[in-house]
Amino acid sequence: MSVPPYRAVLFAGLAFALALPLLAGVLGLDYAVGIATRILILALAGIGLNLILGFGGMVSFGHAAFFGLGAYTVAILSHHDMTGEAFATWPFEIGGTVAAILAWPLAMAVCALAALVIGAISLRTGGLSFIMITLAFAQMLFFFFVSLETYGGDDGLSLLARSSAGPLDLHDPAQFYFLVLAIVLLALAVTARWSRARFGLALQGIRDNERRMRALGFATTRTKLAAFVISGAIVGLAGALMANHTEFVSPSFLSWQRSGEILAIVVLGGLGTVFGPVVGAVVFFVLEEVLSQWTQHWMIVFGPLLVLAVLFAKQGLWGLAAQKLARHD
Amino acid sequence: MIEPLLSLDGLTKSYGAVVACNGAGLQIAPGEAHAVIGPNGAGKTTLIGMVAGELRPDSGWIKFAGRDITRLPVQDRPALGLARSFQITSVFPRFSALDNVALAVQAQAGGNFGSWRDARQDADLRAPALACLERVGLGARAEIPARVLAHGEQRQLELAMVLASKPRLVLLDEPTAGMGREDSARMVALLAGLRGEVAMLLVEHDMDAVFALAERISVMLGGRVIATGTPAEIRADVQVRRAYLGEDGAEPC
Amino acid sequence: MLLILEQVLNGLQLGVMLFLLAAGLTLVLGIMNLVNLAHGSLYMVGAFIAASAAQWTGSFLLGLLIALPAAALVGIAVEVIALRNLYERDHLDQVLATFGLILFFNEAVAMIWGPRALFIDPPSWLSGAVEILPGVPYPAFRLAILGIGLAVAGFLYWLVARTRLGMTIRAGASNREMAGALGIDIKRLYTLVFGLGAMLAALAGVMAGPIYAVEAGMGEQILIPAFVVVVIGGIGSIRGALAGAVLVGIADTLGRAFLPGIIGAFLGPAAASGAGAALASMAIYILMAAVLIWRPRGLFPAHG
Numbered sequence: 034m035s036v037p038p039y040r041a042v043l044f045a046g047l048a049f050a051l052a053l054p055l056l057a058g059v060l061g062l063d064y065a066v067g068i069a070t071r072i073l074i075l076a077l078a079g080i081g082l083n084l085i086l087g088f089g090g091m092v093s094f095g096h097a098a099f100f101g102l103g104a105y106t107v108a109i110l111s112h113h114d115m116t117g118e119a120f121a122t123w124p125f126e127i128g129g130t131v132a133a134i135l136a137w138p139l140a141m142a143v144c145a146l147a148a149l150v151i152g153a154i155s156l157r158t159g160g161l162s163f164i165m166i167t168l169a170f171a172q173m174l175f176f177f178f179v180s181l182e183t184y185g186g187d188d189g190l191s192l193l194a195r196s197s198a199g200p201l202d203l204h205d206p207a208q209f210y211f212l213v214l215a216i217v218l219l220a221l222a223v224t225a226r227w228s229r230a231r232f233g234l235a236l237q238g239i240r241d242n243e244r245r246m247r248a249l250g251f252a253t254t255r256t257k258l259a260a261f262v263i264s265g266a267i268v269g270l271a272g273a274l275m276a277n278h279t280e281f282v283s284p285s286f287l288s289w290q291r292s293g294e295i296l297a298i299v300v301l302g303g304l305g306t307v308f309g310p311v312v313g314a315v316v317f318f319v320l321e322e323v324l325s326q327w328t329q330h331w332m333i334v335f336g337p338l339l340v341l342a343v344l345f346a347k348q349g350l351w352g353l354a355a356q357k358l359a360r361h362d
Numbered sequence: 363m364i365e366p367l368l369s370l371d372g373l374t375k376s377y378g379a380v381v382a383c384n385g386a387g388l389q390i391a392p393g394e395a396h397a398v399i400g401p402n403g404a405g406k407t408t409l410i411g412m413v414a415g416e417l418r419p420d421s422g423w424i425k426f427a428g429r430d431i432t433r434l435p436v437q438d439r440p441a442l443g444l445a446r447s448f449q450i451t452s453v454f455p456r457f458s459a460l461d462n463v464a465l466a467v468q469a470q471a472g473g474n475f476g477s478w479r480d481a482r483q484d485a486d487l488r489a490p491a492l493a494c495l496e497r498v499g500l501g502a503r504a505e506i507p508a509r510v511l512a513h514g515e516q517r518q519l520e521l522a523m524v525l526a527s528k529p530r531l532v533l534l535d536e537p538t539a540g541m542g543r544e545d546s547a548r549m550v551a552l553l554a555g556l557r558g559e560v561a562m563l564l565v566e567h568d569m570d571a572v573f574a575l576a577e578r579i580s581v582m583l584g585g586r587v588i589a590t591g592t593p594a595e596i597r598a599d600v601q602v603r604r605a606y607l608g609e610d611g612a613e614p615c
Numbered sequence: 616m617l618l619i620l621e622q623v624l625n626g627l628q629l630g631v632m633l634f635l636l637a638a639g640l641t642l643v644l645g646i647m648n649l650v651n652l653a654h655g656s657l658y659m660v661g662a663f664i665a666a667s668a669a670q671w672t673g674s675f676l677l678g679l680l681i682a683l684p685a686a687a688l689v690g691i692a693v694e695v696i697a698l699r700n701l702y703e704r705d706h707l708d709q710v711l712a713t714f715g716l717i718l719f720f721n722e723a724v725a726m727i728w729g730p731r732a733l734f735i736d737p738p739s740w741l742s743g744a745v746e747i748l749p750g751v752p753y754p755a756f757r758l759a760i761l762g763i764g765l766a767v768a769g770f771l772y773w774l775v776a777r778t779r780l781g782m783t784i785r786a787g788a789s790n791r792e793m794a795g796a797l798g799i800d801i802k803r804l805y806t807l808v809f810g811l812g813a814m815l816a817a818l819a820g821v822m823a824g825p826i827y828a829v830e831a832g833m834g835e836q837i838l839i840p841a842f843v844v845v846v847i848g849g850i851g852s853i854r855g856a857l858a859g860a861v862l863v864g865i866a867d868t869l870g871r872a873f874l875p876g877i878i879g880a881f882l883g884p885a886a887a888s889g890a891g892a893a894l895a896s897m898a899i900y901i902l903m904a905a906v907l908i909w910r911p912r913g914l915f916p917a918h919g
Contacts, residue, residue: 166903
């Protein structure tokens, strides 16, 4: 029995991800679990952005907005849980919470709602205007949180504790890691399924030729908006996880550099490929890790590398690899 | 005359100072193959654009199957049975031929959101799509990516996508544009096979194709329809000969 | 009333600076169809070179005269090495690659000049104030910025609308192949336009020196508003860039000056520092969203 190389690589990756906490423990590299968690969270943000960028051809330069909104939702709820003050008293009293089962879906809902509003306005435009208006909305929210003195303003807001998740103890690095891994795997499965279902095909058709899709009778704007909302919610969940990971949120979660980073992760990995964002996130952080050990000015190397990657590795790393592997299938 | 399937009346569209269409009107009966001819700049493409819904007329109205569709959005027209093909080949290059047609079937079926099934394994989409491909003679090329198909084949694929939306009227914008003699003849034969089953509104420069296909012809000049009639009537029409066919004896391209 | 006049002048002055950046951006976008996020880096490079040169020569004017051609050279180098290969790519590739260039330039500047902010002294003959109305002083340097900016706007309008070079630029913008067939050397034209844009950005950077801090990352603080200007004005339109720049400059300045007070008057001082300040810094983005809802292609769409 032979396993096709494409699958073999995926299984090897999965096995490595599952064994990582154990390996790290044995090798005495306990901090690696934290780094891996961080990589997975950014991969999740990439998976969310890839849905509209890779499959839908919508270049959003403002997805950090949803990352930050998700993170702030968790942090603000936790803040109110600590102080005991209600978050809102009208129309009914809303208190704080640290329960993941409440806070995380709420973070996704807040982001979905924000994405609905932002998407409904932004999708009226296209091309450069779309890039810029998504950036503008992210900047708006960025400055909103900068001025929001109640929740730390510029200085950000610390979480007293990570979310509580039933029997799991999220303060245990391995347990938190496995929870994040499970969420990422679920998101990958959903993407894989969706990209081949009617919705995914319609989205890819719109990416390739929207005018033709309309002429065929597709309600293209509605399809794009639905994808935008789902994408926002996934990135929001990534933000909620990141707030838990760093136990701190600040307006920099919503900065335009962060939006650029998520874009870079998706493109480096491979646009419109299911596993691309994971590969992109791994490469991004391994590069950062390696380069920053070499020099504190690692950006001076990373910047030109990014330019070269755009110029010469258009399909992204996973795109290239998948092609090579498929040839041996 | 029977109740027309499509009737256009007083359609006017201008771009700034340029009047592309100036009160154009015509009627097409169910199943009728109707060609619109005229020199470049006569307003043919603008007319098609307005019927397809991509352009909004400044004035006038469009009635289809007894319903006023003048202001109906593009994407809502195929559901009524109004489909179009594009002048510039407009298929989805990364998808296979069958995927292309399956998308058209999916549009017809409506509802993209509910299903989690792999759409490429979905017989509800694949079977009708394959039938349409076979009808245009591409059955054997179903799994080939559209970008690899020859130009003539891509035009056949266009036609299959149009058929997949089960239209009552097809708008054909220069279906033989850029084709060699052989491909062109095959396309004309395919379209001839649709006569009586589907109404066609055809814009075409190739006069051989027009006279081979059309049951009635409208001649446009300066944004107006100056004559409508059977091919024989149009050939005989003095006004048309003088204004259009007669100028240098050949069809303008 | 006088305060309003002063703030309107401040707004115009910010608008003029934004215009200098937006003009380059919109030319490059309209003609080469290139989104250049690294345009702000040229502004920053211009400011840093001017700061060093002014310190070294002791003269603001000499600093300016050295910085402009130097920045144009940097711009041309960037175009030839990297951006030239991006013209045929989609916006996404351009955004990412020029994002990479921003990272490079910010780090390079920090390495060369260190992490601390520099300041440029305005020339002594412009360091005082001028009475614009009896009893109303206004800094002479800011007035000079205004004058220079308006002169540049006039010059650009003349260049694009009336000269042979401008005709060539417009021919290149509307049809690449056609311009090529007419014997216009597109490659050289593009490089030239890019150098011009870089020089305008550097001019803005030098003039920003005495007002804002010269530091790594300063480019992006003005780049994003400059893009807002381009989108509001309509991509590719110099006229639109000027109108958009004035709108954005005034909206931003007046918003910051008066919104907290207005909100405070209705909702109390706590709201003034919170909601008022937030709204003020969001003002230009709200303006942009509003304009795009009203006219999705901007105020002066350049093509068709």
